[in-house]
Amino acid sequence: MTPSSLVRPSLALLLAAGLSTLVLPAGTAQAATATTPAPTVSAPVTVTSTEQLAPGVTYGSFQVDTPRGATVGYLLTADLRKNKVSVGLLHPDTVAQRQVVSAMTNDQGAVAGVNGDFFNISETHAGVEPTGSASGPEIADGQDLKFAVPTAQRFGPGIAPGTSTRDVFGVGVNGKARVDTLSLTGEVRSAKGRIALSGLNQYALPVGGVGLFTAAWGTASRVRSTCGSDTSRNDPCSTHTYEVTVRRGVVTAVGQAPGAGEIPCDAQVLVGREGGADVLDDLVVGDRVTVHENLESDARPKLTFAIGGAPILRAGAPLAGLDTKTAAVRTSAGVSADGRTVYLVALAGLAPASAGFTIAELADLMRSLGADAAVNLDGGGSTTVAVREPGQAAATARNNPSGGVERAVANGIGIFVGRS
Template identity: 55%
Template sequence: MTRRAGRLRTALTVFAAWSALAGGALAGAAPASGTPGFSRIAPGVSYTEFDIPAAKGVAHAHVLSVDLRNPRVSVDLLHPGAVAARSTVSQLADAQGAVAGVNGDFFNITETQHPGVEATGASVGPAVANGHTLKAAVPDGQRFGPALPPGTSTKDVLGVGTDGRALLDSLALDGSVATTEATLPLGGLNQYALPVGSVGAFTADWGQASRVRATCGTDTDRAAPCTSDTYEVTVQDGQVVSAADTPGSGPIAPDTTVLVGRETGAQQLRKLSVGERVEVRHRLVAAASKTPYHFAVGGYPVLRGGRPLAGLDDVTAAVRTAAGVSDGGGRLWLLALDGAPEFRSGLTVAEVAATMKELGSADAFSLDGGGSSTLVAREPGSSTATVRNHPSGGAERPVPNGIGVFSKV
């Protein structure tokens, strides 16, 4: 993992050039990937790096410009094949054949508040991969990461529709559990935390991790104790085949759904009998897009319509990852800051929003940062991705998902 020494270290010159374009960028005209300083990774995909003079010191940014209007280019979720699993961005990119990518959503990284409960590694927000819904969002109070800006939630996503257009949106779970006696609302789908009093569904997409964490904390307090009022029902081919007082673990078969209930949800599941017919239905409903999503990843918005969101943190600086949208959804910008010691002071969330605006983004989205911040891209002629920034932990951190950039040669 190396970075070209001194490349584009004259940040004021680069930023001045982009600043001159900012007025046009707000009207939807982002700098083209052929702008001086960008190097071509693949058709429609270019890379650059530059310094950012910030309030807490100089930060160093690594940026991908992705032309979604190029018919050779697509974007999809990088993930290790299970919601409750992690891998490094470079491994995920190579496994899926991506030419470049960055890390994605915040995730359940630790469980120090709940002794004996293992962290699942599952992400916070909704996730859609290749048009398939993997999971829904945990309650706001159960998220990991910095405080959400006012007016945002764990349901917020950056997505690319089947029309190839990128946008910021919100995806809410709509689901039910229909039994012979009643129809129950579904409170979660492959989530490491379920709303208090709810029933959640776990499918083969979840993986092998224990489902106990889903019954810990509350909607407003992630550190609250795990509830003892739990019940689990296994539904196979639409029929209850087993039940247990506590959530289990291990792989779930493709034709099977495991229902986990807590408090009121547990009481409702106890009414079910082995052999009873149960129909589980779930989908994610978009607040804005009328087009189905090909890809979606969680995080939180920092810029809308060229304006920073109100209440963005302008005090706490850190190494960060972000994504931006310009050209009416036709271009995606992916940014990861460098975690090398000389740049580790990073940016505040407010500075991230300003940086994404300078790049030409009309809308921008914050992804996980700190030791997770990673940007990878292939060198010309290579079949493997190279880490372009220096992860602040000294090596790549395994993450649950990322944004993969694909380009057909």
């Protein structure tokens, strides 16, 4: 807890109490290092509406008048101490698929949600279609859905030094939220030896790596996983690839090029590039193999929900190296120091309420809300907050996304009440 937080209420508390104003003095956030530029949120933050969606869940709006103009923001809070309140992954039916936030919120029975991670939205590789899949990991209801692409292959603005696409916002089996980092462990075992896995259902594999694709991936082509490199998303696609299909523990097909189409629930597809292609080439039809994978977090306990996000706040202080110049429409997820309160913020998308925040300003805002740790999520036209108010049949988007309509996105964070 910073000294300033002892003498002024958090914005989240003001939202819960009703209309009020909170002044964020410039530079009040404690810097992670002496070289961290001071955030520039110095104007009053005025709460303009607030309501309770359910016991332990609040929704409200606020406005900040910056030198660039007015920025309207929307805040969702979830008190995880309430035994019926939880947060989890909003996602389409498959990893390589996109859906608007309001539809995911309704389909999964959430009371509210925001958009999630940056994703494979466009392509520079001729003949290769965007997969629509997220850059970072995904865990839903304890099931590992995907791992992280190499950091150089992510979409979105630059990230703070020392962070990567493996960083996530999630919730552990103890019901506490946190910002953490995931690693992939896994291998392919056969009588011919062991092959380490370096990917799971992701649109880009490390150079020389082997990736596992399951039914959760969907029908999208797996060619994109062999494009780009560990240093550039736009580097050419590899011409040295190999694919192996395993069904019920037996190799049933092999080929030089990654394929596409539905993967049966009892099947697994292995894709290798460069050195990874060489080791897969040793497998032939009829070989018996076992494949296992696991996403492991740096901290404990095990995460039951995780979504990729770029850390911007740690131990109540903005990270060093955050951008202080580029203002944009943004989305963020944060958590209190005790892991029991989740803060989801989305900014308005259309003028005249869309001056936006820099990432440094966003970090300072999340700290002022009461967050001890926070991540930056996808922004711009992807930023969406969807809410189902009491008595309403369906959730709808509230922030007027900057594209004029909701953008289909890879995933999101939902707030659930009474979910078993």
